[in-house]
Amino acid sequence: MTAFELPLPPVVRVPDFLAGHEHRALLDWVISAKELFRPATITHESKVDPTRRISLTTAKLGGLEPMLRERMLDALPRLMADTGTAGPPPTSLELELAAHGDGAYFRPHTDIQVGRGRHPVGAKPGEDRVLSAVYYFHVEPKAFSGGELRLFSFGPTPEDDDNDRTHVDVEPAQNLLVAFPSWAPHEVRPVSCPGNRFEQFRFSLNCWYCRTLG
Numbered sequence: 001m002t003a004f005e006l007p008l009p010p011v012v013r014v015p016d017f018l019a020g021h022e023h024r025a026l027l028d029w030v031i032s033a034k035e036l037f038r039p040a041t042i043t044h045e046s047k048v049d050p051t052r053r054i055s056l057t058t059a060k061l062g063g064l065e066p067m068l069r070e071r072m073l074d075a076l077p078r079l080m081a082d083t084g085t086a087g088p089p090p091t092s093l094e095l096e097l098a099a100h101g102d103g104a105y106f107r108p109h110t111d112i113q114v115g116r117g118r119h120p121v122g123a124k125p126g127e128d129r130v131l132s133a134v135y136y137f138h139v140e141p142k143a144f145s146g147g148e149l150r151l152f153s154f155g156p157t158p159e160d161d162d163n164d165r166t167h168v169d170v171e172p173a174q175n176l177l178v179a180f181p182s183w184a185p186h187e188v189r190p191v192s193c194p195g196n197r198f199e200q201f202r203f204s205l206n207c208w209y210c211r212t213l214g
């Protein structure tokens with residue numbers, strides 16, 4: 001039973017984000033670029049820690065990078081408005097591809113450091129992440145289950161499964177863009193992908209909109 005209904009961070013969903021041919025080109029490219037993916041490190045720590053995160057990532061987007069940057073910049077005014085993000089617009093973008101296979105997950109975390117001893121973790125020196133956006137795509141028929149993006153209510157980042165903590169789950173649906181403030185605690189729920197074939201993984205494009213914070 002949920003003891004308290006705590007406020008959730010704002011989350012924006014943009015269905016059918018890319019045009020059909022753009023979505024297909026990205027999927028084809030990622031499948032062909034399997035060798036570029038490496039075990040993911042924890043956000044701005046250079047170590048791989050499978051107790052906290054199991055997934056594959058690459059910052060290499062090939063020839064699709066200019067198109068993807070343009071789409072993400074086009075979406076920015078709507079994402080800022082709908083998440084209630086005030087202040088000057090972000091000054092740079094950080095892009096990364098992720099592939100979650102069988103048994104993959106990313107335990108609860110925030111995409112920027114918060115609290116004592118924090119330092120900026122944005123794309124350029126001094127910049128911080130302001131908004132986090134994730135674009136989901138996969139082959140049809142979909143071969144994985146789970147992998148929901150779980151956003152938690154305000155409060156400390158949960159250490160472990162905390163079923164009492166108010167949360168909202170977003171299904172990583174085909175061609176969906178989701179955005180939320182980078183300070184919001186969230187996780188990727190465990191993925192099941194029988195056969196563990198790379199082309200059937202849960203694919204995503206992570207985008208962080210960055211600027212210096214006052």
Ligand SMILES: O=C(O)CCC(=O)C(=O)O
Nearest residue numbers: 106111134149188204206
């Ligand atoms: O793939 C997702 O749904 C979120 C990924 C994430 O939280 C991250 O890479 O920081």
Ligand SMILES: [Fe+2]
Nearest residue numbers: 109110111186
């Ligand atoms: Fe994250």
